[in-house]
Amino acid sequence: MRIVLIDSGIGMLSTAAALRAARPDADLVLSMDPDHMPWGLRTADEVIGRLLAGARAARGAEADAVVVPCNTASVHGLDALRAEFEPAVPVIGTVPAIKPAAAAGGPIAVWSTVATTRSRYQRRLVETFADGVEVTPVACAGLAEAVESADPRMIAEAVDYAAGLTPAVRGVVLGCTHYDLVGARITEALGDVELYSAAEAVAAQTLRRVGDVPLGDTAGSVRVLAGGRPAPMPAAALAYPAGRALAAAPTSAL
Known part of the structure; x- marks a missing residue:
């Protein structure tokens, strides 16, 4: 199972950690956009462009699901992402609980x-x-x-x-x-x-949309992209338990 998460920064960590806890065998790609953050100050068209760029850089078309763990980005960009990736790849957004x-x-x-x-x-x-x-x-x-x-x-x-x-x-x-x-x-x-x-609900919805995939017997990888480029886990992420847990996972090439 391969899941792509897209956000401007480390707000995605709680959802990624919830997915990791539920499916430790899943490969996660954390597609961040530090060069253009924060997205909350950008126009709707700019946010849509950044979301699409992040998904494409992470090869979202080859993933089992694309997740947007950001309320602002979900409001502006879900329709555009779904138009490009669904029905082949489910796209899951975030709604405040x-x-x-x-x-x-x-x-x-x-x-x-x-x-x-x-x-x-x-x-x-x-x-x-x-x-x-x-x-x-x-x-x-x-x-x-x-x-x-x-x-x-x-x-x-x-x-x-x-x-x-x-x-x-x-x-x-x-x-x-x-x-x-x-x-x-x-x-x-x-x-x-x-x-x-919303993190655990988004993780659960993602796994429902992916469907019945047998649990693998090896630990999944966690890979970080920054503006489409391979990158280490951001230093700020390591200040939080979710970031440290994700940083401890194996890494692999896309």
């Missing part, structure tokens, strides 16, 4: 980037899946960038800022995949709350 969080009862908060917090996309998700539930949107200024830098001071400041905007809630939806990597720090700042991440 508002539905399961709301189903468990409120009040809840949705932590996301400033742009996503203001977007019609997020408002539509809340209206569709959290009708009648008290939902507080929280614009987490600078948190994704802090996680990408792996700077503990920047992370602490960004988490504390977002926590200061968050009322007493039962659960928090992590509306940016970067936030998964600092879940423990978020819980520390907020106290006894349940965090809702």
